[in-house]
Amino acid sequence: MPGVNAAAPVLDFDGPSTVPITPAKPFQSRLRYPSNRKTIYDRHLNRTLTASTSLPAFAYLFNTIITYHHAKSGSVNEIETRLNRAGYPLGIKLLDLLLYRQLRVATRPTRILDLLQFIHTTLWRALFNRPADALEQSTTKKNEYMIVDNEPVVNTYISIPKEMSQLNCAAFVAGIMEGLCDAAGFGMEGVSAHWASASEGQEGKGEEMWPGKTIFLLRFGEVAMQREEGIKAAGG
């Protein structure tokens, strides 16, 4: 170390060449560890089953995600796409995790209906502690299915301003679903989240009670539909 005399406690600055540089301190992590030095990665996968995080904690994180994407996007559709992409990796990982955590020996769902049931109950229970509210098949298109949630938990504290009334932040959950379906081998055209609008005649009474009612539209790809037809034709 230039200019530092170990015996002299006083620093003397004779010139720029003798300015002492304090030695770098070794890195000390300030994360808190329990006394047995086990982190979350050492925990058994099933142990975190009953633990739930606080909703406000998630809300603040989700808040930041939305603000970030809102600042970077130009249109409502772009924000929704970004939220969708944000949730996608979660879905891929959740498929394996949830199948692993099931009490009975579970196999990956191979039929569309099984997959939908898996999403409707298992995924929703794992994420929101309750099953989704309805599962419907579209009458107009064969490859469209709808999962209805009366009040998505992610939207609890979010009120959309009037100029962006189309935006539904449950696009994040739609991204999770899309990731899960893709990982299960069903190539999706897309999963999107829509408000249950008043244009539906019979839904009118529904969203008086549930103003936040959201419909997740799952559109299965061509390959998945053909496979499904094939299995059905072969008597599966």
Add this chain to the structure above:
Amino acid sequence: MQVRTGVCGGARQPEASHPNRYRRRASPVRLHATGLRVSEVAAMVVFALLIINKAGGLIFNRTFAPGLQKLDSNDYLILAGTFHGIHAISRTISPAPPVQPLPGNRRPPTTGIESMESSHFRLTCFQTPTGVKFLLFTSPEQPNTDAVVRRCYEIYGEFVMKNPFYSLEMPVRVEKFDRALGAYLVRP
């Protein structure tokens, strides 16, 4: 009319007996700026809530009881600004001694007007640690105005602060906040 100041969040001054309160009913006092007058409304009722931001600007106002005299929005702005100024003045000339904080706690913000009462209404002011003021107008017989205004603060913290589309210090235009406040304060 009695004005009460105290330490925000600390101990209230001891209640002296108030014989004047009942005598004053004979000559009703109306706070000129508010113009709130009750026609025939039940005793336990909340009249209005105003929220003032740090700079003294009004960011939210809503009336809850029917039968109140209508003020136009300009009057509400003037009321908020006036109250903000008076609150600041009362903070500097308050005779209440500063309270010693418990060890380990930050010193609470100094005192200002906490409540103002006339024979027709009571105004409760709750100042948050961030400088936002909640003004609650209730009938004088309404008990627990403290609890009511704190619950309003809770609802504000939930639906306004956790809303990603709300910018700080701007007027509050949050649908869920209105709905929750209506559910809590409007007597059906």
